[in-house]
Amino acid sequence: MSTPPSLTGGAGGLLAPAADPLPTHLLPDTARISPEGRLSVGGVDVLELVAELGTPVFVYDEAHLRARCREAVAAWKGGVAYATKAFLCKAMAGLAHEEGMALDVSTGGEMHVALAAGVPARWLVLHGNNKSEEELARALQAGVGRIVVDSFNEIERLGRLVAERAGRPPVRVLARVTPGIEAHTHEYIRTGQEDTKFGFGLASGAAAEAVARLRRLPGVELAGLHAHIGSQVLTTSSFEKAVAVLAEFFLPLDLPELCIGGGLGVPYTAGQEAPSLTEWARAVHGAAHRAGIPEATRLTAEPGRAIVAGAAITCYTVGTIKELTGVRTYVAVDGGMSDNPRPVLYGSGYETFLPRATDAPRPLRATVVGKHCESGDVIVRRAALPSDLAVGDVLATPVTGAYGHSMASTYNKVPRPPVVFVSNGRARVVVRRETCDDLLLLDQ
Ligand code: LLP
Secondary structure, eight states: OOOOOOSSOOSOSSBOSOOOOOOGGGSOTTOEEOTTOOEEETTEEHHHHHHHHOSSEEEEEHHHHHHHHHHHHHHTTTOBEEEGGGSOOHHHHHHHHHTTOEEEEOSHHHHHHHHHTTOOGGGEEEOOTTOOHHHHHHHHHHTOSEEEEOOHHHHHHHHHHHHTTTTSOOEEEEEEEEOOOOOSSOGGGBOOSSSSSSSEESTTSHHHHHHHHHHHOTTEEEEEEEOOOBSSBOOSHHHHHHHHHHHHHHGGGTOSEEEOOOOBOOOOSTTOOOOOHHHHHHHHHHHHHHTTOOTTSEEEBOOSHHHHGGGEEEEEEEEEEEEETTTEEEEEESOOTTTOOHHHHHOOOOOOBOTTSTTSOOOEEEEEEOSSSSTTOEEEEEEEEOTTOOTTOEEEEESOSSSSGGGOOOGGGOOOOOEEEEETTEEEEEEOOOOTTGGGTTOO
8 A cells, every 4th residue: 555664864854755544444443534634533523532641642542453453362262361561550451351351460469460450360470571579479478370481580489389379279370481583673673593681491401401400390280381572473374383383392202382472563654564464363272283282172372463563543633833944843742751662762663643634645754753852763764744734633543452551651750641542422531631740759
């Protein structure tokens, strides 16, 4: 339909020859565009919502979230956990649980929020490469469904803790192994290779040693293996390769469960494509079958991004437009790297559009920046926008449902935006806007 926008910048403020409107598949499932071009999501007019709640704001399509959870549960035959690090608040934890997903929590903090949302502990899977004794003790006391063991130090800690609770039912664990696969993704979010802080290496023999120690530990039941090769992976072949490598180690162990982790990518910009949750699960099941993994084995997964990314848009207000003649046009909005650090951290690309003219051609090239005190505070390096863009316009970025709110900070003491779920013509604020007084809450 259109070519992906370049991330390399270049002269801006120009009317570019390619002026394609926003590709609508990047919008949430229930997005509708009125004949005048106005966007609604979940039956709620986005500009009216913004007029009421202000900007910046994360707007999530609840039907989209539910549809992805259901798709994942069906594709993985119930053996699927939502990776809460992608986006977590009580409403999201409750929604994923209602739809039949377990929840992957990677810290005591995520575990706390999931439990506070009323998710029963046995539906939780505790991760982390450096779990503290307190986190492990809390997990045992709450009765989490699985602990994914990541290091020999953790095995020792776990050993001490289970010894104190002799007579109680065994704790179910998975051993996290690194299959030595280099997934096609950004270096910072690649995790399956040998040189990593996560898990036990297969090649070094650490994985075999961990399995042996866990099997010897009374009070612990080794339920299976876990591997996570990386995030924002856009092809199924990396997962298929991982299954093939893992199978060799997994098969002789005769364990009931193999978890392939998360990592399924999503399209962020025009021209990007990603497998669906169903296609991903099918590819992994196919690879497992080819590798001789028995049908009875519980194949599980823990997607985060693919569940939530496409469900949300972030709305900002344009406050300043600076045209540097022959250089670039800067469009500054009222958020920035504090609500979306991904462009700064990973060079991630996003699209932009105006919810008042959602399907308008976008001939204007500009760099959309935030309000933080850093030149690197860029949201979209080479954004395409309608040529009548003006100060006061609401500008939106789609596909911001994953790792935006969850990685948000209060840098420069910019309060964090609220989160709104929209559905069936109704909007409910599930996380309120942070206030300047909130910024003082921790000061003594
Ligand atoms: N399981 C484990 C053990 C993980 O480490 C992760 C992500 C997931 C599941 C979920 O992965 P997903 O399906 O969301 O790709 N902040 C980065 C992503 C970091 C992912 C870390 N681990 C970003 O914004 O792209």
